[in-house]
Amino acid sequence: MAIRAAWMSFVGGATQGQIASRLGISSAKVHRLIAHAQRTGLVRFRVEGRPTDCLELEAALMNAHGLASCLVAPDIGGAGADAPIQAVAELAGEHLANLLGNASVSQVGVGMGRTLKASVDLMPRIQRPDLRIVSISGSLTRKLSANPFDVVQHLAERSGGEGYYLPVPYLAESVDERDMFLKQRSVQALLERARASDLFVIGIGSVEDDGHLIRRDLISRDEQRDLIASGAVCDLMGRFIDRDGALVRARLNDKAVGLPFEAVRGARVVALAGGTGKSEATRAALRAGIITDLIVDETLGRALVAADGTQRARSA
Numbered sequence: 001m002a003i004r005a006a007w008m009s010f011v012g013g014a015t016q017g018q019i020a021s022r023l024g025i026s027s028a029k030v031h032r033l034i035a036h037a038q039r040t041g042l043v044r045f046r047v048e049g050r051p052t053d054c055l056e057l058e059a060a061l062m063n064a065h066g067l068a069s070c071l072v073a074p075d076i077g078g079a080g081a082d083a084p085i086q087a088v089a090e091l092a093g094e095h096l097a098n099l100l101g102n103a104s105v106s107q108v109g110v111g112m113g114r115t116l117k118a119s120v121d122l123m124p125r126i127q128r129p130d131l132r133i134v135s136i137s138g139s140l141t142r143k144l145s146a147n148p149f150d151v152v153q154h155l156a157e158r159s160g161g162e163g164y165y166l167p168v169p170y171l172a173e174s175v176d177e178r179d180m181f182l183k184q185r186s187v188q189a190l191l192e193r194a195r196a197s198d199l200f201v202i203g204i205g206s207v208e209d210d211g212h213l214i215r216r217d218l219i220s221r222d223e224q225r226d227l228i229a230s231g232a233v234c235d236l237m238g239r240f241i242d243r244d245g246a247l248v249r250a251r252l253n254d255k256a257v258g259l260p261f262e263a264v265r266g267a268r269v270v271a272l273a274g275g276t277g278k279s280e281a282t283r284a285a286l287r288a289g290i291i292t293d294l295i296v297d298e299t300l301g302r303a304l305v306a307a308d309g310t311q312r313a314r315s316a
Contacts, residue, residue, distance in 0.1 A: 001023070001025075001033055002033040002034070002036045002037040002040075002042060003037065003042055004023070005019055005023065005030055005033040005034050005037065006033075006034055006037040006038075006042060006043045008022065009034055010043060016030045016031055016034070044122075046094070050071075050072065050073075050074055050091075051074050053298070054072040054073070054074050054298055054301070055072075057070075057072045057298065057301040057302065057305055058070040058071065058072050058301075060305045060308070061294060061296075061301060061304060061305060061308075064305070064308045065286045065291075065294075067291070067292060067293060067294055068268070068292045068293055069292075069293045069294075070293070070294045070295075070296075071091055071092070071095060071294070071295045071296075072295075072296055072297070072298055072301040073087035073088045073090065073091040073092075073274075073295070073296070073297045073298060074087065074298050075087065075297070075298040075299060084274040084275040084276075084297035084299060084300065085114060085115050085118050085274040085275065085297075086118065087274065087297045087298070088115050088118070088119065088272055088273070088274040088295055088296065088297050089115065089118035089119040089121070089122045089274075090122060091295060092115075092119035092122075092272050092295045093119045093120070093121070093122035093123040093124065094123070094124065095295065096119060096120065096123050096201065096270075097123050097124045097126050097158075099199060099270070100126060100128060100131060100155075100159055100161075100199075101126045101128065104198065105131070105198045105199050106130065106131065106132065106198055107131070107132040107133075107134060107193075107196065107197045107198055107199075108131065108132070108133055108134070108155075108197055108198065108199045108200070108201060109134050109135075109136040109194045109195075109197035109199070109200045109201075109259070109264070110133060110134070110135060110136065110151055110152060110155060110200070110201050110202070111136055111137055111200075111201065111202035111203050111237055112135075112137060112147060112149040112150045112151060112170075112203060113149050113202075113203025113204070113205055113212060113272070114149060114203070114212055114274075115203055115272045115273060115274045116149070116151055116201065116202070116203040116272050117148075117149050117151050117154065119272055119295075120151045120154045120155050120158060121154060123155075123158045124158075125158055125159075125160075126158070126159050126160070127159075127160050128159045128160055128161050129160045129161060129162075130161070131159050131160070131161030131162070132161060132162050132164065132193075133152050133155045133156050133159070133161050133162065133163045133164065134152075134163075134164040134166075134190065134193055134194045134197060135150060135152050135163075135164065135165050135166040135190075135194070135258075136166070136194045136197075136200065136202070136237060136258055136259040136264075137150075137166065137170055137237060137238050137257075137258035137259070138166050138168040138169045138170040138171070138181075138238070138257045138258050139152065139165040139166050139167060139168070139170075140167065140168060140169045140170070141169060141170065141216070141217070141218060142169045142170075142171065142172075142173055142218070144169065147170060147216070147218075148216065149203075149212055149216070150165070152164065152165055164190060164193065164194075165190075166187065166190050166191070166194070166257070166258060167186065167187070167190075168181040168184075168187055168257045168258075169181075169257060170218055170238055170256075170257070170258070171218060171219065171238065171252060171255045171256060171257065172255045172256075172257055173255070174255065175254050175255060177255075178254070178255050178256070178257055181257050182257065187257075191258075191259055194258075194259050195259060195263050195264075197267070198267075198268075199267070199268050199270070200264050200267055200268065200269045200270065201269075201270045201271075201272070202236075202237060202269060202270070202271050202272070203271070203272055203273070204234065204235075204236065204271055204272070204273040204278055204281050204282050204285045205234065205235030205236070205281065206233070206234065206235065206277060206278055206280070206281040207224060207227045207228060207232050207233065207234070207235060207240065207281075208277060210275075210277050213235060219252065223251070223252055226250055226251060226252070227240055227248070227250050227252060230242075230248040230249055230250040231243070231248050232248045232250055233280045233281055233284050234280070234281035234282075234284040234285050235281070236261050236284075236285050236288055236290075237258060237259060237260065237261045237264075238256040238257070238258045239253055239256055239260060239261055240252060240253055241284050241285070241288055242284065243280065243283065243284050243287070244284070244287055245284050245285070245286070245287030245288035245289060246288075261288060261290050262290075264290055265289070265290050267292075268292050268293065269290050269291050269292050269293065270291075270292070270293040270294075270295065271285060271291045271293070271294055271295070272295045272296075273285075273294075273295075273296050273300060274296065274297045274300065275297065275299075275300060276299050276300055276303050278296075278300055279300060279303040279304060279307065282294075282296065282300065282304060283304060283307055286304075
């Protein structure tokens with residue numbers, strides 16, 4: 001009933017009174033049905049184009065960082081940390097569908113993170129049963145439970161493709177445990193498969209309190225303090241880098257199990273980030289030199305461009 005009411009309203013242009021008459025229900029129920037359709041995602045709106053301000057930010061970021069493409073999601077005016085992620089997800093979901101709908105992409109290597117998961121959740125469904133989706137980072141937590149920000153299963157459902165998990169933690173408890181995982185044939189085979197992906201889609205993580213590493217207990221507070229003391233500002237595919245995009249001398253960098261970011265250098269790498277709290281982390285990730293395509297929200301885009309301008313002024 002909600003779907004039928006939505007079709008009559010948004011496609012047919014009927015008023016709620018007309019819908020009520022045709023369906024033999026009250027206008028109040030029609031209102032509730034349409035509200036339900038919007039709330040549950042049965043109805044989605046797409047706005048064609050982006051404001052000129054966003055296009056100018058995209059051009060500035062592409063020029064400053066040598067990007068092949070950049071998309072900046074307009075500010076949607078919401079309060080809180082989730083608004084920028086929602087904005088990026090709306091834009092990135094459609095973009096991912098277009099990328100993965102291309103037959104030239106037979107395999108995609110995917111990372112994890114809140115923004116990436118939100119984007120996959122909003123990705124329109126496509127029919128790519130031949131597509132392989134491979135995790136490039138450990139798909140488990142240290143407790144060996146499923147990582148809530150791993151997107152392999154979600155992406156497989158959206159695309160109809162086949163998902164491949166990396167059955168190890170994102171970060172091992174020790175170097176010995178990491179070595180044990182890496183010696184497993186199944187892990188070696190999946191890492192080799194991941195390395196051969198046609199396209200990589202990753203998130204950009206921070207080491208601050210609002211990052212998913214801390215919020216999901218993927219690292220301890222002691223490990224966080226060690227990272228900050230080492231100068232780390234960004235989690236890039238399970239490796240921790242400083243403001244200049246270089247690996248830091250932190251113990252956690254010896255415990256990463258997934259594909260190192262150097263392994264994807266030269267490939268097409270689409271990175272997603274949302275929120276001003278990701279400004280320093282995103283700048284560091286860009287300086288690492290592996291990102292070819294960037295999708296961010298408008299506020300973060302402005303912060304990145306402003307920081308680039310400040311850096312140029314200091315250099316001059």
